[in-house]
Amino acid sequence: MTTTAARVPGPAGLPLLGSMLDLKRDSLGTFLAARREHGDVVRLTAGPPGLRAELYAVFSAEGAQQVLATDAANFRKDNAFYQEVRESFGNGLLTSQDADYLRQRRLVQPLFTRRRVDGYADAVTTETASMLAAWRGAPSRTVDVVGEMTGLTLRAVARILFGTDVESAVAVVERCFPVIGDYVLRRGYSPVNVPRDWPTPGNRRAAAATDELYAVCDRIIEKRRAEGDAANGDDLLTLLAAAHSEEDGSFDAAEIRDQVLIFLLAGHETTATSLGFALHLLARHPEQQERARAEAASVLAGRVPGAADLDLLPYLTKVLKETMRLYPAGPVIGRRAVAATEIGGHTVPAGADVLVAPWVTHRHPRYWEEPERFDPERFTPERDKERPRYAWFPFGGGPRACIGQHFSMLESVLALAMILGEYELTAKDETVPVDTGITLRAAGPARCVLRPVS
Template sequence: MAVGADAGVGAGAGAEVPVLGGVPLLGSLPDLKADSLGTYLRAQHQHGDVVRIDAGPPGLRAELYCVFSPEGAQQVLASESANFRKDNHFYQEVRESFGNGLLTAQDGDYLRQRRLVQPLFTRRRVDGYAGAVAAETAAVLDGWAGAPDGVVDVSDQMMHLALRAVARILFGTDVETTADVVARSFPVITEYVLRRGYSPANIPRTWPTPGNRRAAAALDELYGVCDQIIEQRRRGGSEAAGEDLLTLLAAARSADDREFDAAELRDQVLIFLLAGHETTATSLCFALHLLARHPEQQDLARAEVSRVLGARTPEAADLDRLPFLGQVVKEAMRLYPAAPVIGRKSVAATRIAGYAVPAGADVILAPWVTHRHPAHWPDPDRFDPGRFTPEAEAGRPRYAWFPFGGGPRACIGQHFSMLESVLALAMILRAYAFEAVDTEIPVSAGITLRTEGPARCRVRRLDA
């Protein structure tokens, strides 16, 4: 179906959306709680590209309109993006904890923020962060020399690497203080957001329950360190002031927009910390895990690194010189998208693929499912970096692969994510060979894709 062929705001007439079967009273709620990603896959396999999933008891029941085709994703994210807003319950919980930054802001707030931030994410500016990525990768690799039995948990290690890299880019030499606080507070806050975001009803955050108190303490610590560094930047009293991203954000202004105030700066910092480390960590973790399980592909990737880099430190220009490594990262993002589920709420009634979607509907896109759509991905669970040659990419619909979202709200940091992932992966593969210890890695959908347990690899130093 051509995008928009039967779509349009106000075009509410259409076929009734098929409903995934569930249990009496609770519908599909038990299935979603046990395995939401598997439930979305089953819905697509049983009913096709537009499916309604009902979850929860009568009176608190959520009706989720799930859209699994590339054309439907393009309609929601791009061609009809104004009709699908971030007004759902889950985004509100993210907004209340992590602030009204680029990920969560809407309307005029979002447009102003985007105008102020966009100049800081040009390719030339982002390429300047390659040195920070290389330095933090080298520090992680140095720590592997003493790994017990030569085994490392690449999930934990890539989270550490990505956090350190984004904190250094944001805060400059203040990285030591901030990285420790983020590592300590983020798991508490994200678990709190998830619990509230997926619950049909919540008690007020101000009630002094143990969960509320733990989250409030973590938020206070996180806000405190960010506010302290922001105040130093505003006074010009920090040795770190210069070209780090926070300093540039503090100075950002345009002819039409006032600069960020202190609270707005903190909101941007928190969103960049959230989106900038968990997403890249996921991509790196699974790229290593997949290469560890496929030694022939690992050898091809390492040969490219050796041919292009030799013994020198990678730089930004090497991103284009390492095409196979880029294909590995893209294939890892296909199989394990860091944002496996994307939610929106419809403003007006419309049609998607001929099916009626009412005004006010909770609409779910699932890259986890679309990236496995059998019409576009033969043998979809097989790891094959060759899917991302330029010729193969040109033969698929634009939204058959959308790990960075799309449309006017596409991720502003996608070039940085690819730069960090490819350069870090190049350094890691040059230094170590990998063999998978954990061959299957259970995952679940949180704010980002989460591993449920370790992703251990046995590593062997190549220059030993």
Template structure:
């Protein structure tokens, strides 16, 4: 039976356990809990978690229409005031991912020229070179087997670090590889806890995170300071050199702290998301050899023995479809949170002002009303005709609206070109059929995705 309140019909949701609601389910598996709630209660779900006095209430919006309203058409009513984003802000700074209002608009105007298609296409040779180095190293792996999770993480981190820092890549890669996991787990734990000890209290978790953050900031600050004082780098083409010179008459430029904040966001968003997309694209093709054969035939026909270039992104539609299908099944940003500042009606229900709201590509990408046999890997879902027939927010791995990911063209370029280099060199056979997952700041594999290699060509 549906109850009715003065503000309209009550929003349904799971009861969970007495006094604690869905707290244990959300801790055990956030993504499974959201998917099950949509199945049992519909496209708008009310969640409660935690004991009385510390209880959090939030709403899950799982329809493409609702997601569009929150991210795009009514984006001004849904802000990044959520506690999760505050924790990200405290650790990674006030860059494009976390800034709001005038700060965000100013930063985006300054940074946008660095991410034009023409500018990003200029990084294609760096992407291809780093992928080719991985292909060469794979010629002698132990037992002929590699773990795609670790391999793609290292590849994506090295590529984005080289594009960001140029010749300073080695120090940045080592520090990020060591510090990011510590900071990520800390941010996620605090971002979804009803109460947290102040960051300055000397708890073991606070001290570990503070040390990792200080080390990461120190490396970035040192490299930024060097760029700002080195006149010889006036013509540098890496992103950090461009950031130090970016600006306009109306907005000015970025100071050292603002540059560091942008760099940290680019490191976070530019390597973890692409690594996830690449690893699962290759793993899914390893599990579906018939699709892998078709993709490799396309790569061979288009590339032959030459290095891939930016224009090949348009010439490799079958590989691009496989990547998009992998991003449907394993979206790197599986959950997006907002806080409402005005009451909003969605799906015939009223979400109150001040409410915490999530949209979930993970859930919407598996919605059986939008996708036939949604758990099946089928790249043909992304033919131009089928894409055009779907709602814009049936597939939104890069978010949408005014806060859509500024680096989505770079992510697609890197993923397609790197996958093309590796698949041209190797036939992949899956060793691990399933890969356990965890939802942190981004989607993370909680176990290996091993494949066996056989050289081709």
């Protein structure tokens, strides 16, 4: 029997603020507790009277599939958070909708075929080799693996995007992205914001960072477009500038910049999370680490891996999938309901802010035995078939599934194989706290001691 929206269960929270303080202090823990105490469809309220927001959280695999796939047209990226991302990072594939999204997807899709993405493997292995060389020359053998992987994935995606202009882009992105990201996060979850053009200190800092980031992208784009056919390059920026179809035309300079910014945002922080936590988990689980190293050594025999090796490294792939189960880079995915929709026997009203949460669904005891335990063997083909499709969805799903998921897996597996070929890792920090920015991020160090493999 379908219940009314008013009867969707949820925590009472505080009389004046609802669950606002709990969500601000530990949103992921609050969602886990909400599922445990109230079920798979939960209504949370947050904020003072007059500014109170309602949030409908959907935690089952079946509910996630409904929101992201089967009823995807009814759940749009119209919430305040996506609007803030859109205003700061542009109207690229992550944030665009309707005809804009379909046109962009058609133009960009040929650049993300498996064959094309496999061609980016050299950029990944070049940057990984450079990082390993720096580790060999460092005085300390202790590294923060999440921080190191953030640097690695940024340089790799910048090399793929910008080619020979990688150096001029990386320094600006490293300086500006944290400022803009924190600004987006703060505004996206605030019940009231001052206009962006008011000269407050926060607005001015974010505007300066945005201007600097836009300027370096625009300069490189202008250079590529001026070179035209003479560029003859295969970096992603050159390919974006050349993308064309009779139906969709081409990207103008502003549209290219929007895509570049979204690729930079989504293409390095997410993979850095997966790689960094994979290394930390292996450092805490020496038996699984040695099995992963043995597989890499058997397949590669000391040579640099390539795209063709991805399918030959199934255990490393399982390690990455299990890492993305425990530490999904997008731990929460938000939408806004267009019309009232029944999910799991409850009615979610029209206009409601709705979220699905890989962080919670990936720990749901209905789908995962001992969900907090690190066990790559969960991802054998046989066990995959036993679970609902959306029991694991670190790349989202449905028509808005991440276009770069093959690249993320390729980059992660190749880099992991190279690192394990040179070093054994032992965790110095047994636990690493996390919080939610635009993506999942470590809230403390993930230090590991490196010992060269004999």
